[in-house]
Amino acid sequence: MISINDLSFAYDDGRMAIEHVSLDFKPGEKAALVGPNGAGKTTLLLHLNGILRGQGSVVVGEQAVDDRTIKAIRARVGLVFQSPDDQLFSSSVFDDVAYGLVYQGEEKIVIREKVAQALEVVGMPDSQARSPYHLSLGEKKRVALATVLCMQPEVLALDEPTAGLDPRGRRGILNLLADLDQTLIVATHDLEMVREIFPRVIIMDAGRVVYDGETQAALADRALLEAHGLIG
Amino acid sequence: MKAPVPMHIPDGFLSVAVSGILWVVSLIFIFIALKKAGKEIDESRLPLVGVLAAAIFAGQMLNFAVAGGTSGHLLGAALAVLLVGPWPAVLVMTSVVTVQALVFQDGGVLTLGANLFNMAIVGVAVAYFVSDLFKHWFGDKRWATLLTAFAAGWFSIFIAALAASLELAFSGTSPANIAIPAMGGIHALIGIGEGLITLGAVSLIMSSKPQLLEKKAEEKVGSSFVWISGLVLTVVLLIISPLASSKPDGLEWVAEKLGFLIMAQDASYHIIPDYVLPGIQNEALATIMAGAVGVVIVMALVLLLTRRKTSQTAKH
Amino acid sequence: MPVDIEQRASYEYGDSLLHLCDARIKITLLMVYLITTALLPVGAWAVYLLMGGVLLIVAVLSEIPASLLLKRALLLEVPILLVLIPQIFLKTGNFIEINPWSGFAFSLSLTRLERVASLLVRSWLSLQFAVIIMSATRFEDVLAGLRACGLPRMLTAIFGLMWRYLYVLLDEMHNLTQARRARSSTLQGSFKQAGGSVWWRAQVTGGMAGMLMLRSLDRSQRIYQAMQARGYDGEIRSEAAAIPLTKAQYFSIAAFILAGLLMVLLANGMAA
Numbered sequence: 143m144i145s146i147n148d149l150s151f152a153y154d155d156g157r158m159a160i161e162h163v164s165l166d167f168k169p170g171e172k173a174a175l176v177g178p179n180g181a182g183k184t185t186l187l188l189h190l191n192g193i194l195r196g197q198g199s200v201v202v203g204e205q206a207v208d209d210r211t212i213k214a215i216r217a218r219v220g221l222v223f224q225s226p227d228d229q230l231f232s233s234s235v236f237d238d239v240a241y242g243l244v245y246q247g248e249e250k251i252v253i254r255e256k257v258a259q260a261l262e263v264v265g266m267p268d269s270q271a272r273s274p275y276h277l278s279l280g281e282k283k284r285v286a287l288a289t290v291l292c293m294q295p296e297v298l299a300l301d302e303p304t305a306g307l308d309p310r311g312r313r314g315i316l317n318l319l320a321d322l323d324q325t326l327i328v329a330t331h332d333l334e335m336v337r338e339i340f341p342r343v344i345i346m347d348a349g350r351v352v353y354d355g356e357t358q359a360a361l362a363d364r365a366l367l368e369a370h371g372l373i374g
Numbered sequence: 375m376k377a378p379v380p381m382h383i384p385d386g387f388l389s390v391a392v393s394g395i396l397w398v399v400s401l402i403f404i405f406i407a408l409k410k411a412g413k414e415i416d417e418s419r420l421p422l423v424g425v426l427a428a429a430i431f432a433g434q435m436l437n438f439a440v441a442g443g444t445s446g447h448l449l450g451a452a453l454a455v456l457l458v459g460p461w462p463a464v465l466v467m468t469s470v471v472t473v474q475a476l477v478f479q480d481g482g483v484l485t486l487g488a489n490l491f492n493m494a495i496v497g498v499a500v501a502y503f504v505s506d507l508f509k510h511w512f513g514d515k516r517w518a519t520l521l522t523a524f525a526a527g528w529f530s531i532f533i534a535a536l537a538a539s540l541e542l543a544f545s546g547t548s549p550a551n552i553a554i555p556a557m558g559g560i561h562a563l564i565g566i567g568e569g570l571i572t573l574g575a576v577s578l579i580m581s582s583k584p585q586l587l588e589k590k591a592e593e594k595v596g597s598s599f600v601w602i603s604g605l606v607l608t609v610v611l612l613i614i615s616p617l618a619s620s621k622p623d624g625l626e627w628v629a630e631k632l633g634f635l636i637m638a639q640d641a642s643y644h645i646i647p648d649y650v651l652p653g654i655q656n657e658a659l660a661t662i663m664a665g666a667v668g669v670v671i672v673m674a675l676v677l678l679l680t681r682r683k684t685s686q687t688a689k690h
Numbered sequence: 691m692p693v694d695i696e697q698r699a700s701y702e703y704g705d706s707l708l709h710l711c712d713a714r715i716k717i718t719l720l721m722v723y724l725i726t727t728a729l730l731p732v733g734a735w736a737v738y739l740l741m742g743g744v745l746l747i748v749a750v751l752s753e754i755p756a757s758l759l760l761k762r763a764l765l766l767e768v769p770i771l772l773v774l775i776p777q778i779f780l781k782t783g784n785f786i787e788i789n790p791w792s793g794f795a796f797s798l799s800l801t802r803l804e805r806v807a808s809l810l811v812r813s814w815l816s817l818q819f820a821v822i823i824m825s826a827t828r829f830e831d832v833l834a835g836l837r838a839c840g841l842p843r844m845l846t847a848i849f850g851l852m853w854r855y856l857y858v859l860l861d862e863m864h865n866l867t868q869a870r871r872a873r874s875s876t877l878q879g880s881f882k883q884a885g886g887s888v889w890w891r892a893q894v895t896g897g898m899a900g901m902l903m904l905r906s907l908d909r910s911q912r913i914y915q916a917m918q919a920r921g922y923d924g925e926i927r928s929e930a931a932a933i934p935l936t937k938a939q940y941f942s943i944a945a946f947i948l949a950g951l952l953m954v955l956l957a958n959g960m961a962a
């Protein structure tokens with residue numbers, strides 16, 4: 143589904159944020175991306191639909207990410223940012239969820255339908271007229287997910303979807319993720335969630351992939367987890 | 375917690391002619407700014423302008439005591455210019471001033487054109503002109519950058535206040551010899567607060583993200599229009615204001631001839647107005663004294679009001 | 691900034707006639723009222739009263755609690771008023787000498803007094819009318835109305851973004867100031883600020899402003915990325931399309947303008 147080949151990227155200040163990353167994801171696969179703060183998880187996710195373009199290649203399906211394919215790829219890979227305050231920039235929940243659909247050139251009736259459907263899925267069916275500002279963090283995160291789900295992407299890339307949530311909010315998101323059948327690539331610090339939902343885990347540290355394999359084996363390896371700051 | 379700034383002119387304080395003319399001038403400027411921002415600057419400026427406008431609005435809540443209860447706080451035109459360059463700054467300040475008027479009734483709707491002119495155009499153009507001039511003179515050493523920030527902040531406030539007071543005088547709302555010294559005087563003080571906050575902000579940004587302050591060469595080319603506007607506004611307002619305040623009748627006479635004033639009853643322009651200040655016969659001296667009295671009264675009342683407000687907030 | 695956001699926080703929920711009225715109609719009504727008020731001559735007290743009557747009717751139509759409107763009614767731009775006051779002591783027009791005790795005298799210009807009073811009344815009427823209209827209109831509707839009246843797309847989008855992030859950043863601002871207050875011991879209700887010189891305080895305040903600006907620059911970059919991720923391509927699109935005005939709505943706009951003209955003529959006729 144997605145294949146990343148020898149990808150490296152440096153921000154303006156010249157330091158490498160990710161270095162020589164190569165990964166493959168099969169359709170329907172659920173993979174977690176873990177690692178300490180600053181490991182490069184967010185940077186990597188931003189490459190999946192061409193927000194950032196580093197050296198090396200990213201191929202989605204059979205399309206390489208470049209100027210010509212970018213529109214199609216953004217429709218195929220849905221990206222949810224860590225802070226819903228960055229993801230939700232419109233003045234009503236409806237406008238925010240509809241945003242991507244408007245850019246896809248959908249008909250008005252279709253937009254209404256898809257927005258309602260996506261909000262239903264995330265359990266926020268009655269929130270269309272509300273302002274995203276007035277939602278709780280848990281609700282914001284659900285709506286942020288809906289803004290991408292409504293576009294029916296094949297791949298979902300989520301950045302720390304459970305960070306900052308209370309136990310009930312976290313459980314809600316967990317149940318939601320478990321029910322999705324898209325390809326899931328999720329950056330997180332929540333090892334409990336990884337254990338529960340993701341059969342595959344990728345550990346990053348200082349911009350490099352240091353482990354890529356079965357979750358069970360990784361979580362059983364205390365030395366590995368400690369070496370990369372995943373347990374205290 | 376907030377100190378009042380008499381910069382936002384409410385409805386009713388400007389004649390329809392003055393409001394109308396400044397609406398047209400402001401719209402032309404904003405139109406050019408939109409064209410420039412849409413073409414020259416990449417589209418990532420859209421959220422930049424919106425969020426920066428919100429930040430400047432929020433930053434206007436920041437204040438600190440200067441002296442005797444006056445507090446310094448932010449208008450933001452200079453900071454916007456230093457961060458994003460003149461044209462986007464015009465849009466940032468336009469958003470701030472417009473939303474303040476529409477939603478919070480801070481400044482009138484009919485007078486919005488004038489308030490946009492003073493804060494989004496005069497403020498920005500003057501800040502740009504002054505900062506560019508200072509950079510040219512003093513280079514970009516650390517102290518020079520800080521001095522530039524202070525000067526851009528102070529001048530943007532002071533010149534904008536002169537523009538506002540001339541508008542009030544032209545509208546017949548307040549005679550020039552009261553409006554100009556009073557507005558100019560209090561804003562010369564408020565400008566110090568603006569300058570210091572701008573300086574503090576620039577100093578922080580210099581130490582954490584200096585690349586933001588290095589303006590790109592290509593940005594300057596498209597901005598010569600703003601630069602020249604800043605030069606002209608600064609020079610003209612600095613010359614006109616003292617002239618007008620020493621000859622208040624002259625200004626009212628001009629305004630009346632131009633049809634700016636619709637005042638049927640007030641046929642008293644030929645009487646030389648002066649304050650009854652015992653013992654002062656000299657006309658020029660009386661004018662200066664008049665200005666001083668105006669400033670003192672305004673200051674005293676502002677102090678009283680801020681004092682009341684501060685103690686009220688403190689109780690919460 | 692001179693206003694207290696919480697105090698003026700604009701929109702009040704409701705389903706009154708005024709709330710339900712099309713935003714474009716309300717915007718025209720507001721403009722007509724403001725222009726009319728600005729055109730009224732000095733001392734047309736009877737017409738001011740009429741305009742006050744119109745204000746009252748609209749206030750009743752809005753069904754916003756009187757207590758709330760009264761609270762907002764006290765908001766006047768105080769400092770700028772102070773620029774007005776000194777002129778009543780000028781020896782201009784029709785003035786009287788007041789000599790409260792020997793050796794001290796001042797003059798009071800009745801002409802200027804009437805002029806200042808007229809100005810204050812008109813300014814108050816305008817402000818109150820704007821407050822009521824904006825209390826009964828959601829900002830989104832104001833924006834859509836302005837867009838329909840010709841506000842450029844880009845400005846509409848910028849205002850919308852600004853509105854959305856205003857509250858987010860005000861929250862951050864609030865946290866910053868609280869953190870500052872928690873660490874500094876300001877004597878409450880007094881101007882004696884504990885902790886450092888003006889210079890130092892300015893640096894701290896400026897630093898907070900700088901921090902706010904930096905955060906908002908970072909945030910604007912992330913918002914831009916989030917927009918791109920959902921297909922934003924530099925064109926602003928929106929699915930809201932304006933419904934054309936009905937005949938009745940056009941008619942009411944014409945009626946407002948006519949009424950405004952009448953008021954101005956009436957006031958000038960009475961003054962002459």
Ligand SMILES: Nc1ncnc2c1ncn2[C@@H]1O[C@H](COP(=O)(O)OP(=O)(O)O)[C@@H](O)[C@H]1O
Pocket residue numbers: 153154155158159177178179180181182183184185186
């Ligand atoms: N906008 C940016 N500008 C400069 N450096 C950045 C930016 N975003 C992230 N970085 C740097 O890149 C590295 C990787 O960051 P990130 O991808 O956000 O890590 P993670 O998401 O794993 O915490 C860090 O060293 C971080 O400081």
Ligand SMILES: [Mg+2]
Pocket residue numbers: 183184185224301
């Ligand atoms: Mg991250």
